[in-house]
Amino acid sequence: MSLKDYIQQHPCIKRFAYRFLMHSVKTRPNWWIRPFQFLYIKRGKGSVIYGSVRRDITPFHPFVLGERSVIEDFCCINNAVGEVLIGNQTRIGLHNTIIGPVHIGNHVNLAQGVIASGLNHNYENVELTISQQGVSTSPITISDDVWIGANSVIAAGVTIGKHCVVGAGSVVTKSVPDYSVVVGNPAKVIKHYDFTTRKWLKNI
Template sequence: MKTQQIKKRLKQNPYIKHLVLNFIMHPVKTRPQWWIRMFQFAYLKRGKGSVIYHSVRKDLVPFNRFVLGNYSIVEDFSCINNAVGDLIIGNNSRIGLGNTIIGPVKIGNEVNIAQNVVISGLNHNFLDPDKTIASQGVSTLSILIEDDAWIGANSVILAGTKIGKHSVIAAGSIVTRSVPPFSVVAGNPAKIIKQYDFEKKEWINLKS
């Protein structure tokens, strides 16, 4: 509750907000200042048996949540970022090599994410043609990946989408809309090519 009150007051005072943000985030590198990163051990919530490899870029700040569940792993050369929204990863989930995950994102339990996947709840604002895109700030929409999903290599999951339970995102897919549970999607934009029929107890091919 106190954290929310502080955030509200900062939003009401742009000058103080700017000072605090520059104290926490490097204005050019757009990552937490080194003195903030020194204390990540104190504000990151890590579950039993969880692993984050040393080569992972941890752009993780104290004013948003980061949770890594029990026995979950973030593989080498990934980037995890909660600067614009919470990043929650459940139990027994694997974030593969070279992934980029930018909150707000919630990943469930037993989720497998392959190599070089981008999952970003952030979009850059661009509507005013008289201003540079960089000066217009960002907007966010949460991403939810439910339990037991499998995200194939080189896929992109865009802001505001939901990946249903036990769904498969084929390698190289661009997910622009939510995926129902027990579905397989592929392509750019990703479309449903299979769904599980619980009455027939089989996967039904929907590809035309």
């Protein structure tokens, strides 16, 4: 049995480990953990994480940044409740927020102010405050060769297919098929690529 499995099976030890690693109010790694992030952050050759990026990155779940990928200034990256995996030659634009579980492919471009969160707060029990009910997660997958416009929101559980474009300001609540253009709130497919005619066709 691995150490991680042992901790998962013993709630008291799990709570102690969590409190040791995470600040109870700030809900981010404690100051004495952050200097050791280089031991568990996996980065590919030529990757860049700018100095102003908020790295709420814990050893609980994997964080991987692929070769020649960039996380630009003022982003927040959080893997406390799920892994964050970013492929090769991908750019996470200014002021993005990425909360796992999120899988981002190769050659992906996220413009400014994009939010992709695989986390939702539970709220169903009206006898408790929402903050007392914990969270649930559902992975986001952004496939290879995707462009997401500025200030878009990608909801938990969504898969965006290969070579898709998400228009600026869109709120994507449902999965998007390969080779599509989506816009709006909620986002809808307005174009798709037809391999027979080899043209982008408008959806009627």
